[in-house]
Amino acid sequence: MGRWLVLGGTRFLSRAVAAAAVARGHEVVCVARGVSGGVPDGTKLLVADRDVPGALEPLRGEPFDAVVDVARMSLPWVRSALHALAVNAAHWTFISTINVYADSTTPDQGVDATLVVPRTDDTPTEDPEAYGPIKVASENAVRDTVGPRALIVRSGLICGPDDGSDRFGYWPNRFARGGHAVVPADPGQPAQLVDVRDLADWIVRSGEEHVVGTFDGSGPRSTLGAVLDEIADSVGAAGLEQVAVAPEALTAAGVQPWSGPRSLPLWLTGSDVGILARNTAPAAAAGLRCRPVAETAGAALEHERALGPDRPRRAGLTPAEESEILAAHLP
Ligand SMILES: NC(=O)c1ccc[n+]([C@@H]2O[C@H](COP(=O)([O-])OP(=O)(O)OC[C@H]3O[C@@H](n4cnc5c(N)ncnc54)[C@H](OP(=O)(O)O)[C@@H]3O)[C@@H](O)[C@H]2O)c1
Structure with a gap:
């Protein structure tokens, strides 16, 4: 069994990767401040603090069979x-995002699609507009240094236990409450997601098998209507009724797509529908199995709960x- 280093490990995806690696018998070291949570049992x-220069010096040159870096928005961390x-490091996984693509509208694109311009400036920023550009620059740094040993996973919408974004979880939580639930009247909108446990499992197996290259890491294409129905059928309360409200009416009522306050998560407006319609067949062929x-x-x-x-x-x-929206739309 191998020796793994997870840069992260205290929350969501990186924690799931550390848990999957230890479950498969690897020795796992996690590097984090430890403020987001604890690391999985069996890992160290x-x-x-990666914001402190030289933070990783205690590990300099140590051999690892696999390194996984989830650096979200910092090229200096990656470098x-x-x-x-x-x-x-025998194998290096960098977790990127589908936000690296310049065209967020066209469905069925693959990893060779045009990327946004990389942001190579080292100044720290939390500007959401810098997310994709910093990931592109980070991917480039990984390819330049460990290219032949590198797996780059451009994750799509990651869902499941411990998701701190409150996006996907909104729907099971809402449908479990029952009654009339407002949904966007756009059932054919593309939808695509990956369970954090499936993504983590694939990352670990890919490290073991030395899978390299760049992949869009998400599940098969579906539709918003099918995903909401599957959630409703599995966890919805008896008597739940989905009330479909036209996208224009939602917008007029100040409802935001995708995420944030007063939003309907997973709903996309026209110009963004391509982000949940990536061609993920290559990841499936490389072993990403989705529950x-x-x-x-x-x-x-x-x-x-x-x-x-x-x-x-x-x-x-x-x-x-x-209730305010329902009052305007229920007969
Ligand atoms: N969620 C999605 O749907 C989605 C979609 C596409 C791509 N992604 C990508 O997937 C990855 C998600 O990673 P994640 O779930 O593990 O969550 P994350 O919020 O990116 O946190 C990652 C880890 O970084 C550690 N960390 C934060 N600040 C640190 C610091 N100054 N020094 C050392 N460690 C620090 C955190 O631990 P401490 O706070 O304890 O230090 C945590 O363990 C990211 O790369 C993200 O860009 C996510």
């Missing part, structure tokens, strides 16, 4: 990890907001 946490660890949406919904609901279903949310409609 090395406390380090310094490569600087300290690339020489003795049914119903299983993801069940796990997401458990997570929602643990957090408290009535808490303030980062995404979705509050019951009061939904």
Whole structure:
């Protein structure tokens, strides 16, 4: 069994990767500040703050069979990890995003589609517009340094237990409450997601098998209507009724697509529909296996219940907001 280094490990995807690696018998070291949560049982946490120059120096040159870096929005983090660890890493996974693509509208594109212009400036930023450009620059740094040993995973919408975004979880939580639930009247809109446990499992197996190259890491293409129906069928309360409200009416009522306050998560407006319609056949051929949406919904609901279903949310409609919209649309 191998020796794995997970740069992260205290939350969501990187934690799931560390858990999957340890479950498959690997020795796993996680590097994080330890403020987002704990690392999975059986792994070791090395406390380090990647914002501090030289944070990874204690690990310099140490041999690892696989390194996984989830650096979200920092080219200096990516560069310094490569600087300290690339020489003795047999395999390197960098977690990127489908936000690297310049065209977010056209469906069925693959990894050779045009990318946004990389942002190589090292100044820290939280500007959401910089997310894709920093990921492109980070991917380039990984390819330049460990290209023949590198797996680059451009993740799509990651869902399931421990998702801190409140996006996918909105729907199982809402449907489990029952009654009239507002949904976008656009059932044919593309939808595509990946369960965090499936993505993590694939990342670990790919490291073991030395899979290299760039992949869009998400599940098969579906539609918003099919995904919502599968969630409703699996966790919806008896008597739940989906009330389809036209996209124009939602927009007029101030409802945002995708995420954030007063939103309907997973709903996309026309110019963005390509982000949930990527060609993920190459990832499937390389071993990414995706469980049914119903299983993801069940796990997401458990997570929602643990957090408290009535808490303030980062995404979705509050019951009061939904009632306001229903009042205007129910006969
Ligand atoms: N969620 C999605 O749908 C989605 C979609 C596409 C791509 N992605 C990508 O998937 C990845 C998600 O990674 P994730 O789920 O593990 O979550 P994350 O929020 O990106 O956190 C990753 C890890 O970084 C650590 N960290 C944060 N600040 C740090 C610092 N200053 N020094 C050292 N470690 C630090 C965190 O631990 P501590 O806070 O404990 O230090 C945590 O373990 C990201 O690359 C993201 O861009 C996500």
